Amino acid sequence: MSDPLHIAGKTYQSRLLIGTGKYKDFEETRQAVEASGAEIVTVAVRRTNLGQEPGEPNLLDFVTPDKYTILPNTAGCFNAEDAVRTCKLARELLDGHKLVKLEVLGDQKTLYPNIAHTVRAAQQLVDDGFDVMVYTNDDPIVARELEDMGCVSVMPLGSLIGSGLGVLNPHNILLIMEEAKVPIIVDAGVGTPSDATLAMELGCDGILMNSAIAHARNPVLMASAMKKAIEAGREGLLAGRMPKRAFANPSSPSEGLVS
Amino acid sequence: MTSLTVNGDPMTLEGTTVADLVAQLQLQGRRLAVEVNRDIVPKSEHDQHRLNDGDVVEIVHAIGGG
Numbered sequence: 001m002s003d004p005l006h007i008a009g010k011t012y013q014s015r016l017l018i019g020t021g022k023y024k025d026f027e028e029t030r031q032a033v034e035a036s037g038a039e040i041v042t043v044a045v046r047r048t049n050l051g052q053e054p055g056e057p058n059l060l061d062f063v064t065p066d067k068y069t070i071l072p073n074t075a076g077c078f079n080a081e082d083a084v085r086t087c088k089l090a091r092e093l094l095d096g097h098k099l100v101k102l103e104v105l106g107d108q109k110t111l112y113p114n115i116a117h118t119v120r121a122a123q124q125l126v127d128d129g130f131d132v133m134v135y136t137n138d139d140p141i142v143a144r145e146l147e148d149m150g151c152v153s154v155m156p157l158g159s160l161i162g163s164g165l166g167v168l169n170p171h172n173i174l175l176i177m178e179e180a181k182v183p184i185i186v187d188a189g190v191g192t193p194s195d196a197t198l199a200m201e202l203g204c205d206g207i208l209m210n211s212a213i214a215h216a217r218n219p220v221l222m223a224s225a226m227k228k229a230i231e232a233g234r235e236g237l238l239a240g241r242m243p244k245r246a247f248a249n250p251s252s253p254s255e256g257l258v259s
Numbered sequence: 260m261t262s263l264t265v266n267g268d269p270m271t272l273e274g275t276t277v278a279d280l281v282a283q284l285q286l287q288g289r290r291l292a293v294e295v296n297r298d299i300v301p302k303s304e305h306d307q308h309r310l311n312d313g314d315v316v317e318i319v320h321a322i323g324g325g
Contacts, residue, residue, distance in 0.1 A: 019325025029323060044324025045292075047266040047317065054285045060321050075324050085297070089319050092292035092299045161325070210325025 003234065005206055007183055008099055008131035008152040010069065012039045015200070016230045017071070017185060019210025020044075020059060023219060030062040032213055036223035042071040042101050042208065045090050070094055071133065073101035078114065080104060080121035087125055100125065101155070101187075101208075103135035111161040111188075113137055119145060126150040135187050138172035140179065147182050154180060155187035155208060158199060162211045164191025167199050177203050193222075193229030200233025201241075265316045278306040280316065291320045 004011045017040040023029040033041055041063050049056075060070070072090030077083040087100045104121055106114040113136050125132045126149055133153040134146050143154045156176055159165035166189060167173060177184050183205035190196050190209045199207055207230060216222035261272040265280070272280050277293055277300050293300045294317040300308045310316070 020323035021325045023323060026323075042325060043321040045319050046322045046324075048286065048289075048291055048320045050266055050268070050270075050284055050318070052285075058290065058320065059323055060290050070321070072321065073324055085294075088299055089292045089294060089317075090321075092301060093290060093319065093321060095302075208325075214325075 001235075001238075003238065005183060007040070007133070012069075013037075014039045014227070014230075015206035015234060016196075016227055017042065017206055017208040018213060018223070019073075019208070020063060021075075021210050022214035026057055026059055026062040028219060029059070031220045032223040033063055033068070034223075035220045035227070036213065037227040038068070040069045040071050042073045042210075044075050045072055045086050045093065065094060065097075069099065070097065071099055071101050072097075074103050074121075076105070077103070078105050078107075078117075080117040080124065083117070083121040084124050084128075087130055088128075091130070098129060099131045099133065099152075101133045101135065102151075113157070115139075115142055119149075122146055122151055123149055133185070138169050138176065140172060140175040143176045143184070144179055147180060151182065153183045153185055153205075155185045158186045158189030158195070161188040163189055164195075164212060164215075165189055166191055166195035167202070170198070170202055173199070173202055173204060193225045196226055196229040197233035197236070200230050201237050203237055206230075261310050261314075262312050263310060263314050263316055266318055272310055275309050276306055277304070277308045277310060277316075280310060281305060281318075284318070286318070289320065291318055293318050 014037045016038045018036050018038040019042045020029050074083040074086045083104045104114050104117040106112045132151045134151045135155045138156040146154050158167035185206040186199045186204050187208040190212050213222045263270050
């Protein structure tokens with residue numbers, strides 16, 4: 001069944017977007033990305049280690065821009081200025097690539113988005129020609145504002161980054177999706193395959209996760225599990241669930257019983 | 260000789276351009292982005308862009324993150 005996800009003019013078969021942080025090494029990262037089936041892979045931008053040996057391995061040699069859509073993020077930025085600066089560096093790093101994941105964080109304890117700075121940075125980036133996928137809280141009014149200003153995808157949190165608590169307020173995610181015309185990607189909070197399935201059954205367009213895979217005992221196996229969980233949730237949504245009933249309803253016919 | 264701050268640390272550049280700095284750091288051919296005094300210097304300009312005493316340079320690359 002063809003049921004692609006469209007973001008910024010590109011078509012993706014996978015609805016799982018994954019992060020590349022916290023893996024044991026680049027080889028494990030590569031294997032997990034492969035097993036997840038993800039086509040959009042997010043990376044951070046940081047100072048290059050100046051003492052390195054020539055030929056030291058680089059993440060983008062393992063997760064290559066010719067095979068994956070690389071989604072540079074502004075993780076670690078706590079104000080709009082740093083986030084915009086990071087996106088500009090990322091665009092130079094990736095040869096003019098316009099798709100970015102904007103996140104402007106409020107504090108270290110919660111990593112909750114700072115909405116005032118997020119909105120300001122999003123506006124500057126949209127004005128500068130970036131395709132902005134934006135991490136935000138699960139406030140439907142904020143999500144609408146971000147969509148209206150031209151963000152290509154709105155990415156509400158399910159719960160706090162790295163918490164693995166799942167989607168704590170599914171009603172708000174539903175409110176956001178009811179109005180949205182851009183893809184809604186749940187970003188952050190998913191801990192288990194069942195969390196991912198539930199989020200997809202709610203009708204969100206995709207899920208972005210990192211810790212749920214990287215912090216599993218076997219990250220590569222979890223990547224494969226998440227791929228299936230997201231496909232299951234999506235197909236379940238499209239198939240349409242059975243009605244709930246208060247009482248039993250037998251699956252076998254009641255006629256023709258031996259007596 | 261040019262005195263610079265590169266990624267927060269003092270450094271003496273033996274050449275004159277951004278390309279010379281990248282070579283001195285043995286980072287040629289790597290996927291990176293360079294900012295001088297908060298302005299991006301595109302790759303196509305690395306061998307023309309001259310660095311001056313006191314310039315603050317940032318050199319970044321992609322790493323794992325979520």
